[in-house]
Amino acid sequence: MTAEHLTFLDKFKKKIRDFGPAFFIIGYVVGTGSVTSMVVSGAKFGLSLSWALLLSCFFTYFLLISISKLTIVTGETLMYNFKKTFGKPVTLFILFALAISIISSVIGIMGIVAEVSMEWIAIKTSISFLNKPIIALAFITLLISLFWSGKHENFIKAMSIMVGFMALAFIFTSVMVLKESGKSVIDFFPEIPIGGNTGLIIAGIVGTTMAGVCLASRSILVQEENWGLNDLKRENKDSMSAMVMTFLISLAIMISATGTLYFKGLPVDDATDLMAALGPWAGDFALTLFTLGIVGAGLSSIFPNLLLFPWLISDYMHTPRNMKKPLYKVIVVIVALSGVIIPILGGKPVWILIASQAFSPFVMPLITLFLIILLNKSEVMKSHKPSVWMNLALAATFIFNCYMLYVALLGFIDFIQ
Numbered sequence: 351m352t353a354e355h356l357t358f359l360d361k362f363k364k365k366i367r368d369f370g371p372a373f374f375i376i377g378y379v380v381g382t383g384s385v386t387s388m389v390v391s392g393a394k395f396g397l398s399l400s401w402a403l404l405l406s407c408f409f410t411y412f413l414l415i416s417i418s419k420l421t422i423v424t425g426e427t428l429m430y431n432f433k434k435t436f437g438k439p440v441t442l443f444i445l446f447a448l449a450i451s452i453i454s455s456v457i458g459i460m461g462i463v464a465e466v467s468m469e470w471i472a473i474k475t476s477i478s479f480l481n482k483p484i485i486a487l488a489f490i491t492l493l494i495s496l497f498w499s500g501k502h503e504n505f506i507k508a509m510s511i512m513v514g515f516m517a518l519a520f521i522f523t524s525v526m527v528l529k530e531s532g533k534s535v536i537d538f539f540p541e542i543p544i545g546g547n548t549g550l551i552i553a554g555i556v557g558t559t560m561a562g563v564c565l566a567s568r569s570i571l572v573q574e575e576n577w578g579l580n581d582l583k584r585e586n587k588d589s590m591s592a593m594v595m596t597f598l599i600s601l602a603i604m605i606s607a608t609g610t611l612y613f614k615g616l617p618v619d620d621a622t623d624l625m626a627a628l629g630p631w632a633g634d635f636a637l638t639l640f641t642l643g644i645v646g647a648g649l650s651s652i653f654p655n656l657l658l659f660p661w662l663i664s665d666y667m668h669t670p671r672n673m674k675k676p677l678y679k680v681i682v683v684i685v686a687l688s689g690v691i692i693p694i695l696g697g698k699p700v701w702i703l704i705a706s707q708a709f710s711p712f713v714m715p716l717i718t719l720f721l722i723i724l725l726n727k728s729e730v731m732k733s734h735k736p737s738v739w740m741n742l743a744l745a746a747t748f749i750f751n752c753y754m755l756y757v758a759l760l761g762f763i764d765f766i767q
Contacts, residue, residue: 382458382459382462382463382644382647382648382651382703383455383458383459383554383558383651383703383704383706383707384558384559384596384599384600384603385603385624385643385644385647386458386462386554386621386624386700386703386704387551387554387555387558387704387707388403388555388600388601388603388604388607389603389604389606389607389611389618389624390551390554390607390618390700390704391551391555391604391607392603392604392605392606392607392608392611392612393607393608393611393612393616393617393618393623394551394612394617394618395540395542395548395551395612396537396538396539396540396608396612397538397539397604397605397608398539398540398541398542399542399548399551399552399555399604400539400601400604402552402555402556403555403559403597403600403601403604404597405556405750406555406556406559406560407559407593407594407596407597407600408593409560409743409746409747409750409751410559410560410565410593411589411590411593412740412743412744412747413560413565413718413721413744413747414565414568414589414592414593415585415586415589416721416725416736416740416744417565417568417569417572417721418568418569418572418577418582418585418589419582419585419725419734419736420569420721420724420725420730420731421569421572421573422572422577422578422579422581422582422585423579423730423731423732423734424730424731425573426573426668427569427570427573427665428565428566428568428569428665428721429441429444429445429566429569429662429665429666430665430666430668431724431730432444432720432724433666435720435723435724435727435730436720440716441666442666444562444713444716444717445662445663445666447562447709447712447713448562448563448566448658448662448713449659449662450709451561451562451563451706451709451710451713452563452655452658452659452685453685453688454702454705454706454709455563455651455655455703455706455707456652456655456656456685456686456688456689457688457689457691457692457699457702457706458692458699458700458702458703458704458705458706459648459651459652459689459699459703460486460489460490460648460652460689460690460692460693460699461486461621461689461691461692461693461697461699461702461703462621462624462644462648462699462700462703463485463486463489463644463645463648463649464482464483464485464486464489464692464693465482465620465621465622465693465699466621466622466624466640466641466644466645467485467641467645468480468481468482468485469621469622469641470638470641471485474638481693482692482693482694483690483693483694485693486689486690486693487690489645489648489649489689490686490687490689490690492649493649493652493653493656493686494682494683494686496653497653497656497657497673497679497682498679517599517602517643519639519640519643520599520602520603520606521598521599521602523602523605523606523609523610524601524602524603524605524606524609526609527605527606527608527609527610528605528609531609531613533609533613537613538605538608540612547701547704547761547764547765548761548764549757549758549760549761549762549764550701550704550705550708550758550761550762550764550765551704551761552754552757552761553707553708553710553711553754553757553758553761554703554704554705554707554708555707556710556711556754557706557707557708557709557710557711557758558707558710559596559600560710560711560714560751561707561710562710562713562714562717563655563658563662563710565717566658566662566665566717567654567658567661569665570661570665570671572585579734618700619698619700620698620700621699621700623700624640624644624700652686652689655685656682656685656686657673657682659681659682659685660673660675660678660681660682663678663681701765705762705765708758708761708762709758711751711754711755711757711758712755712758712759714751714754714755715748715751715752715755718744718747718748718751719748721744722741722744722745722748725740725741725744726741
């Protein structure tokens with residue numbers, strides 16, 4: 351079919367395919383973790399921490415295009431390049447840190463999904479035999495069966511649609527908040543009080559946007575797209591689209607929480623408190639809409655996490671990404687079952703999830719430094735080394751990551767105390 355005879359639907363599908371990896375990043379980043387971090391930030395501090403969101407999206411863009419270029423030029427994925435140049439021990443350390451991030455994220459996300467689902471069931475139905483562990487196990491069984499059967503594409507699409515509706519609801523709510531709150535722009539940027547887990551929340555905002563696992567998977571996705579040097583402009587456009595959309599949706603969530611929670615002095619301590627972020631503008635449907643969105647975002651975030659651990663191992667071992675290997679199936683089951691920890695043992699999934707995201711800044715300086723070194727090695731990049739401006743941008747990214755490591759460290763100390 352020629353370009354002249356393409357229908358509107360065909361053109362739309364082509365546009366979607368052109369930005370394939372971008373949608374993976376948006377779907378992974380703008381999930382339960384992002385909603386949680388942005389709602390808690392907006393509820394406690396208004397838009398005062400929006401600078402962390404803006405800078406993390408800005409610097410993540412440079413990391414995305416740099417990782418993609420490294421993969422395109424070398425034909426190898428990020429972890430394998432690290433292993434080949436810097437050796438096994440330090441690469442294994444990075445993999446171990448990313449594995450902790452993956453597992454802790456699954457624990458926190460499933461805790462929130464189970465708690466929000468249980469709240470909806472208690473309010474909207476008369477079902478009494480269900481509890482959080484049963485709900486968590488039901489979702490985990492669904493995800494494992496989809497992984498083993500390989501029939502997960504339609505499921506991911508359905509989850510993405512639910513997340514999309516929730517994102518649109520937050521965007522609509524943010525517009526209404528700005529229009530009807532009666533507050534000035536300055537009121538949306540209050541002074542940050544001392545304490546209140548500020549450092550942990552900042553690190554969580556940065557960690558959910560500049561996620562080390564997501565950056566490592568970017569290399570794998572670019573390799574699977576079979577992009578070449580002629581696709582560098584396309585890749586840059588893809589990265590820009592991912593970060594712009596991530597920023598806009600995340601900012602809308604933060605604005606919504608400011609208008610519906612911060613101005614009313616409503617705290618966010620439990621997962622059910624997140625529901626109020628859609629406020630009166632979503633009406634009686636707010637609870638159901640948020641529940642569907644959180645479930646969709648949660649399951650669509652957990653499923654890639656189940657895949658990412660085996661992907662990273664294959665990346666490191668330089669072997670085909672065959673998800674049918676018995677070892678990978680066992681790993682997927684273990685990671686998935688970690689999701690029942692909070693429903694069974696209890697705890698506050700909101701803060702556990704934020705803490706899991708705040709762990710990402712601990713490994714990002716090392717990843718950024720290794721990336722800068724690789725990009726400037728002639729034997730690796732040949733004639734495709736980065737420009738002076740790109741090196742300056744990456745150097746600024748490294749400094750930002752070092753500062754975020756300091757903020758995250760102070761945040762964890764404050765959180766533990």
